[in-house]
Amino acid sequence: MAARSFFSQALHRPTPILEFLFPIFAVHRSRVRYASITTSSASPNTEPSPSSLDRSFSAKRRKPLSEKQRDFLDCALRVNQAGELAATLIYTHQTPPITRAHPHLRPIMHHMYSQEASHFSTFNEMLAKHRIRPTAMYPVWSAAASILGWGTGLMGREAAMACTEAVETEIGRHYNGQVRVLLGWVKEMEERGEEVGEEVRELVSTLKRIRDEELEHLDEAVGEGAREAKPYELLNRVIRSGCKGAIWISERV
Amino acid sequence: MLVTRPLHVFLRHPANLRSSLVWQCIRDYHSYEHEAPFPFAPTEDAILSAALSHVPTHGFSINALTQGARDAGYLDISTNLFPTGAFSIVRYHLVSQRLALAKHASSLQPQVDITANIATLALHRLHANKPIIHRWQEALALLSTARHLATSIRELALLSDELLFLAGSTTVTSSWYTNRAALAAVYASAELFMTQDTSKGFVETEEFLTRRLEEGEKVRGGLDMFGKWVGMQAGGLVDGLRSKGIWV
Numbered sequence: 261m262a263a264r265s266f267f268s269q270a271l272h273r274p275t276p277i278l279e280f281l282f283p284i285f286a287v288h289r290s291r292v293r294y295a296s297i298t299t300s301s302a303s304p305n306t307e308p309s310p311s312s313l314d315r316s317f318s319a320k321r322r323k324p325l326s327e328k329q330r331d332f333l334d335c336a337l338r339v340n341q342a343g344e345l346a347a348t349l350i351y352t353h354q355t356p357p358i359t360r361a362h363p364h365l366r367p368i369m370h371h372m373y374s375q376e377a378s379h380f381s382t383f384n385e386m387l388a389k390h391r392i393r394p395t396a397m398y399p400v401w402s403a404a405a406s407i408l409g410w411g412t413g414l415m416g417r418e419a420a421m422a423c424t425e426a427v428e429t430e431i432g433r434h435y436n437g438q439v440r441v442l443l444g445w446v447k448e449m450e451e452r453g454e455e456v457g458e459e460v461r462e463l464v465s466t467l468k469r470i471r472d473e474e475l476e477h478l479d480e481a482v483g484e485g486a487r488e489a490k491p492y493e494l495l496n497r498v499i500r501s502g503c504k505g506a507i508w509i510s511e512r513v
Numbered sequence: 514m515l516v517t518r519p520l521h522v523f524l525r526h527p528a529n530l531r532s533s534l535v536w537q538c539i540r541d542y543h544s545y546e547h548e549a550p551f552p553f554a555p556t557e558d559a560i561l562s563a564a565l566s567h568v569p570t571h572g573f574s575i576n577a578l579t580q581g582a583r584d585a586g587y588l589d590i591s592t593n594l595f596p597t598g599a600f601s602i603v604r605y606h607l608v609s610q611r612l613a614l615a616k617h618a619s620s621l622q623p624q625v626d627i628t629a630n631i632a633t634l635a636l637h638r639l640h641a642n643k644p645i646i647h648r649w650q651e652a653l654a655l656l657s658t659a660r661h662l663a664t665s666i667r668e669l670a671l672l673s674d675e676l677l678f679l680a681g682s683t684t685v686t687s688s689w690y691t692n693r694a695a696l697a698a699v700y701a702s703a704e705l706f707m708t709q710d711t712s713k714g715f716v717e718t719e720e721f722l723t724r725r726l727e728e729g730e731k732v733r734g735g736l737d738m739f740g741k742w743v744g745m746q747a748g749g750l751v752d753g754l755r756s757k758g759i760w761v
Contacts, residue, residue, distance in 0.1 A: 324547035334541040341685065356755070388683035391543040391674070398687040414760065457546045 307439065310446050313461055322455045329445065333463075334392050335511045336438050341387050342395045342510040343431055344380035346405035350427065351376055353409035354420045362417050368484070372424070372477050379470050395510040404506075408499070419495060421486035426499035428478035434507060435471035439464060552608055557594060559585040561605035569644060573599045573651045600661050603652045607668045610641045611675050618679035630680035632726055635700055636719055638672070639707055643715070649708050673697040688733075695733075699725040 325333070351373040359366045387394060395401070412423040442464045449456050489495055543549075553561065564581025571577040578592045578599060595601035617637050621630045642649055656665040673696045684692060703722040710718045754761050 322546070325542070325544055327541075330542040330544070337542070357760075360755075384685050385683075387685040389543075389545075391678055392541070394685045394687070394689050396687075396690065457544075459544060459546055 308443055308447070310443070310450060313446065313456070313464060322457065323449075323452075325457075325460075332441065333390070336441075337383060337386055337390065337392050338395050339434070339507055339510045340438075341380070341383040342397070342401050342506070343434070344376060344383050345398070346401050346408075346506070347376040347427065347431070348373070348380045349402060349405040350409035350412075350423065353406050354413035354423075357410075357413040358417060358420050365417065365484070368480055372480070375473050375477070379473070382466065382470070396513045397506075397509060401506060401510070404502075408502075412495075415489075418485050418489035418492075421481040421484045422489035422492055422495045423499055424481035425478055425486040426496045427503055428474050428481065430500050430503035430507070431474050432471060432478060435467055435474065439467050439471060442467070551612070553605065556585075556587075556591075557605075560587060560591065560594070561602060562609075564602050565606055565645075568602065568648055572648045573602055573655060575599055578602060597661070600655050600664075603655050604664065604668070606645070606652070607672070610638060611668075611672050613641070614638060614675055614679055621680070625681075627680050627682050628726060628730055631676055631682075631696065632723055634676050634679055635696075635703070635722060635726075638676070638700075639703060639718060639722070640715070642704065642707065646707060649704075653705065653708070669697045669701060673700065676700070691733075695729050699729060 351369065355369045355373065359369060386392075408423065412419045442460060445460065446456050446464065486492075551558070560578070560582050562581075563584035564578045566584075567577040567580040571580060575592065575598050578595065578601070579589050581602075582589060582591045592598075597604070614634060614637065618634060621633065645652075655661060670693065673693045676696060677692060682692065699722070703718060703725065706721045707715060707718040712718075751761055
């Protein structure tokens, strides 16, 4: 519960950007917000859970996914794989310096790492199964994530936790947006009296589970003192905009 | 692989839609719940498959297309359905043979030996060129013209993707790209080799293909080993520094 309330707070925090000084940034920001398919500020509490997600029909008619829907899934799953790759590498490289300085954090770090590793393999399987190409920036993201993880790990416990907090905030937002779009499709299909395919149903439940796990990490990071990191505001800003940029690029290439 | 449209089509679209145009040609999310529709309309299918049967005598030419239209019971003028003319027969052959591979792949054992699966599938695909092999150089000439180059490269990329997918490859790292590029190069050279092959049953083409695939495997294995070695050295160095008490 704490994660969720924090989550909605984080989303609505006013941004003290001096828009009158930098109108270019202001315009750009708003354009990005409307153009991106995966941003959403929906609270998980208000999320509908249509009954057709749990039931299985056989008599109703079925329609193939439209080209636009397939495009969306293509982008979304590619970004998700890239994100989980980065998360796995961040935790891998944070763990040695952090656990050496604070041995009591070993179980938490291990827990977060193993969850991320399982998400990563889930998305790897999905990509291979649905013939989606991985992002062309794969080596770049690997290097960037390793450096980010290692760097924040060296900066100490608070910085590492602030990094986790920033990353998971963006990731949670991103998954939330996807779940919302998919639930929108489910609602449309129900209204037209069509059967919701097994693939979409499974995807919604997987994404929901993964999102909840990511939000748990966010909760744990805040509990471990993410907010006490020294240049907290700066770290948070930089890492979050880095995540947004990476998501934007991975959707495209 | 990327831009399959002329520049003016690209520029006519609003700027925010252009990126989707560029990537449109790449295969997107593959659903198992619905069969993908056959990319040719029934009329096109009838005319082009009839035209293909005239290729051994008439070659990849407008003439074969006209004969095909007549055979399918259409007027000569219906060849206007195909603005790319003789190239549409080439494309039909490529696309239909690529889609036909899926049927053959069911006999394979996925995950056992991917390289062997790739070799079997690629050879099967090459043998599909047998009936028209004496005319295939005409097709290669058409495929390499500036006007059709983008379509040919895309078709080659799709074939390479299909071969790897059917062979059971599940790699989704950056080697996704290198695997496809390498296989495309090997396949294209084997296809070219086959046009010059006079051996019985194209045995030499088969040997050529196997040799190229083995070489590719060796290069990949070598690069993998090198990458592992670099990783081990770097990890060892960092661990060594840590054991000396240096804060890294």
